[in-house]
Amino acid sequence: MDNSVRVLSTLALKGAVARLAAAYQAASGARIDADFAPTLALLERLRGGEAADLVILTREGLDEMTGEGRVARESVVDLARSYVGVAVRAGAAHPDIASEAALRAALLGARAVAYSRLGASGILFARLIARLGIAEAINARAVIIPVGFTAERLVTGEAELAIQQISELKQIGGIEVVGPIPLGLQTPAVFSAGRMSASQRREAADHLLRYLASAAVAPVLRETGLEP
Numbered sequence: 001m002d003n004s005v006r007v008l009s010t011l012a013l014k015g016a017v018a019r020l021a022a023a024y025q026a027a028s029g030a031r032i033d034a035d036f037a038p039t040l041a042l043l044e045r046l047r048g049g050e051a052a053d054l055v056i057l058t059r060e061g062l063d064e065m066t067g068e069g070r071v072a073r074e075s076v077v078d079l080a081r082s083y084v085g086v087a088v089r090a091g092a093a094h095p096d097i098a099s100e101a102a103l104r105a106a107l108l109g110a111r112a113v114a115y116s117r118l119g120a121s122g123i124l125f126a127r128l129i130a131r132l133g134i135a136e137a138i139n140a141r142a143v144i145i146p147v148g149f150t151a152e153r154l155v156t157g158e159a160e161l162a163i164q165q166i167s168e169l170k171q172i173g174g175i176e177v178v179g180p181i182p183l184g185l186q187t188p189a190v191f192s193a194g195r196m197s198a199s200q201r202r203e204a205a206d207h208l209l210r211y212l213a214s215a216a217v218a219p220v221l222r223e224t225g226l227e228p
Contacts, residue, residue: 004031005204009056010039012082012165012191015224024211030204038118038147046070052196053205058120059190075195077213080226081188083180084121085166089154094178100185104132114143114150114159120189121164128185151175167225
């Protein structure tokens with residue numbers, strides 16, 4: 001029998017899970033078989049019947065899954081908090097984004113801004129530029145990606161600024177994270193995990209959940225742009 005735990009995870013945790021996988025297998029004997037996508041895409045796949053032992057989603061997404069009975073409510077644990085940030089290509093000047101006015105000017109001054117259509121960061125950013133009254137100007141030259149990492153568009157030269165969860169920005173080489181969007185303009189995303197109710201590997205899934213929520217994992221979360 002394949003001694004693995006099937007995990008469906010939001011992209012924000014990809015860096016952390018990838019770094020933890022080898023150590024976890026060495027310690028437990030169980031392999032983490034993980035697939036990563038934005039929460040909205042994962043919700044669609046889970047509702048379509050895709051099987052998994054453990055899921056990592058935004059807290060809102062996980063609450064939907066527990067409400068539908070797909071995730072065991074008693075297993076749910078909050079893992080990390082993440083903020084939306086701004087990145088530039090490595091070596092490029094870092095714009096001032098410390099205030100609402102500075103961020104607005106930086107966005108309007110950029111040749112093109114890359115952001116995600118499906119992810120929590122993309123939803124927040126779309127609302128933010130609408131609130132700032134610059135949605136039409138930004139979207140006229142934006143690079144809006146359906147799925148994946150916005151910072152890749154910095155490396156290719158398609159965009160001058162990339163917007164996404166800091167933990168997602170940091171997974172791409174050749175870029176630099178400028179910092180978070182002013183905290184007063186955003187609500188941090190909370191990422192949580194839970195065991196699928198239909199999992200045939202309940203004990204293994206619960207063991208992995210305890211590990212991911214443990215103090216031993218906290219340094220890796222911080223290094224990958226998350227707050228435990």
